[in-house]
Amino acid sequence: MEQIELMNILRNSGYNIDVFEGIDCVTCLVKKEDLYDFMKFLKTDEKLKFNMIVDVTAVDYPEDRPRFEIVYHVYSIDNNIRLRIKLKVEENDSLESVTSLWKGAEWLEREVFDMFGITFNNHPDLRRILMNEDFKYYPLRKDFPLQGIEES
Amino acid sequence: MSEEKKYMTLNMGPQHPATHGVLKVILELEGEVIQRAIPVIGHLHRGVEKLGETRTYVQNIVYTDRLDYTSAMINNLAYCLAVEKLMGIEVPERAKVIRVIMSELSRIAGHLIWLATHALDIGAMTLYFYCFREREKILDMWEMVSGQRLTPSYIRIGGVLADLPDGFMDRLKSFVDTFDAHVDEYDQLLSKNPIWMARTKDVGIISAEDAINWGMTGPALRGSGVKFDYRKAQPYSGYEEYEFDIPVGTKGDNYDRYLVRMEELRQSNRILKQAIKKLPDGPIKAHVPEIVFPDKDLVLKNIEALIHQFKIGCGGFSVPKGEVYASVENAKGELGFYIVSDGSSRPYRFRIKSSCFINLSALPEIVKGSMIADVVAVIGSIDIVLGEIDR
Numbered sequence: 107m108e109q110i111e112l113m114n115i116l117r118n119s120g121y122n123i124d125v126f127e128g129i130d131c132v133t134c135l136v137k138k139e140d141l142y143d144f145m146k147f148l149k150t151d152e153k154l155k156f157n158m159i160v161d162v163t164a165v166d167y168p169e170d171r172p173r174f175e176i177v178y179h180v181y182s183i184d185n186n187i188r189l190r191i192k193l194k195v196e197e198n199d200s201l202e203s204v205t206s207l208w209k210g211a212e213w214l215e216r217e218v219f220d221m222f223g224i225t226f227n228n229h230p231d232l233r234r235i236l237m238n239e240d241f242k243y244y245p246l247r248k249d250f251p252l253q254g255i256e257e258s
Numbered sequence: 259m260s261e262e263k264k265y266m267t268l269n270m271g272p273q274h275p276a277t278h279g280v281l282k283v284i285l286e287l288e289g290e291v292i293q294r295a296i297p298v299i300g301h302l303h304r305g306v307e308k309l310g311e312t313r314t315y316v317q318n319i320v321y322t323d324r325l326d327y328t329s330a331m332i333n334n335l336a337y338c339l340a341v342e343k344l345m346g347i348e349v350p351e352r353a354k355v356i357r358v359i360m361s362e363l364s365r366i367a368g369h370l371i372w373l374a375t376h377a378l379d380i381g382a383m384t385l386y387f388y389c390f391r392e393r394e395k396i397l398d399m400w401e402m403v404s405g406q407r408l409t410p411s412y413i414r415i416g417g418v419l420a421d422l423p424d425g426f427m428d429r430l431k432s433f434v435d436t437f438d439a440h441v442d443e444y445d446q447l448l449s450k451n452p453i454w455m456a457r458t459k460d461v462g463i464i465s466a467e468d469a470i471n472w473g474m475t476g477p478a479l480r481g482s483g484v485k486f487d488y489r490k491a492q493p494y495s496g497y498e499e500y501e502f503d504i505p506v507g508t509k510g511d512n513y514d515r516y517l518v519r520m521e522e523l524r525q526s527n528r529i530l531k532q533a534i535k536k537l538p539d540g541p542i543k544a545h546v547p548e549i550v551f552p553d554k555d556l557v558l559k560n561i562e563a564l565i566h567q568f569k570i571g572c573g574g575f576s577v578p579k580g581e582v583y584a585s586v587e588n589a590k591g592e593l594g595f596y597i598v599s600d601g602s603s604r605p606y607r608f609r610i611k612s613s614c615f616i617n618l619s620a621l622p623e624i625v626k627g628s629m630i631a632d633v634v635a636v637i638g639s640i641d642i643v644l645g646e647i648d649r
Binding site: 160183186236 | 470486582584594611619
């Protein structure tokens with residue numbers, strides 16, 4: 107599938123999204139409320155069939171409001187095309203988990219929680235994954251010092 | 259054993275030789291049957307993603323070596339492809355072919371470690387020495403080109419570090435000529451071995467549908483019968499010009515994953531043969547002086563070249579604002595880099611998508627209902643490297 111074709115399908119999907127062409131793949135911005143429905147549409151749509159989750163991560167912009175940008179990458183094996191989905195969330199917001207659509211999202215979402223402190227609703231097992239369970243900070247936030255914090 | 263829970267909890271690892279590093283698996287057992295497995299990772303967490311935000315784009319290359327340290331050069335390639343895509347740099351033809359040669363050597367080196375340790379875990383000791391004999395030859399070749407055996411950092415943004423030294427091609431040719439026979443040798447030791455088959459056949463089954471849903475990539479996905487390889491699906495570094503097959507399994511058990519990797523060793527060798535024939539003359543670095551280091555012999559003679567090297571080495575170069583995701587097929591699956599640039603000389607976000615991380619996350623589902631001894635076989639068979647999982 108070509109990027110143009112994908113962009114047309116997404117634009118006519120009826121969701122409130124912004125779609126634009128990136129250097130590497132099509133990128134779309136979604137609203138926080140629409141996330142789960144939109145992801146479900148991507149996975150179940152007959153033409154799109156985004157059957158594989160590639161990555162879930164976040165980017166911290168401390169000066170911006172909302173502060174965090176969550177970035178999903180999904181891939182369709184049938185159509186051989188990758189799509190990036192982004193949305194903005196505030197520090198205390200929680201997102202709908204996509205683990206029920208793609209099981210592979212389970213650990214990826216745990217990592218986002220561990221590193222950035224963003225919580226996911228309806229996640230089967232939202233615990234820290236790389237850091238200790240009693241660790242109190244979120245290391246990949248920009249205000250966490252590189253040398254770490256002493257008492258932690 | 260606790261009364262109310264009725265299951266016994268057993269900690270496997272973190273210091274357990276069969277967990278390939280420092281992986282802990284908490285097993286809840288009923289007799290010898292696993293009811294629940296919980297992998298605990300992070301013992302090797304170094305904060306590479308955090309460190310990456312504070313180092314320049316050039317300095318970050320050395321961190322990529324230490325991800326999947328059994329096949330370091332592919333990691334260099336994945337990172338360099340991401341930065342090159344972001345900057346719009348085209349790499350010369352000779353560098354592309356050298357990159358393919360190094361990628362395939364890395365894949366073979368990675369698969370040899372897998373075969374050696376997987377067989378050792380299950381009890382076949384001899385094969386370990388056979389595999390390391392061939393791996394040693396690859397490490398010697400890496401030492402020739404970069405001075406390093408495990409962490410070469412040979413592939414650089416815009417090309418490769420230096421041209422291939424004298425004698426490299428001869429060594430590569432003698433390796434390629436003999437390697438197929440060595441794979442046959444491994445094959446004879448294992449493929450029809452009744453003990454090996456008992457430990458791998460019908461053990462650790464995952465269906466194609468589940469493997470895709472878990473987001474698994476690499477031989478672990480192909481073993482379940484999904485014909486999917488990034489080298490074919492989204493070719494990079496000129497892979498579209500090489501002829502090779504993608505081996506797939508049928509059932510998705512340990513034995514299928516074993517057969518897939520054995521065939522991949524042969525296919526990698528086939529690509530190497532084509533690359534040797536193809537290798538053109540020409541430059542090995544893109545002509546972009548702002549980002550590519552000058553030649554070393556110039557640096558030693560010429561003050562301008564010395565200043566040039568110093569400037570790139572210490573100050574780095576600025577990368578246009580934007581974001582990019584680029585991935586390669588490494589020995590374990592898809593290794594991707596998601597880089598966000600704010601226009602400065604350091605990445606704003608340096609995200610590593612690790613295939614081992616996702617492949618391991620499916621472990622609880624794969625081993626549920628099987629025996630303790632099978633956990634060892636399954637961990638070996640999905641082939642994990644903790645350096646890449648914990649980052």
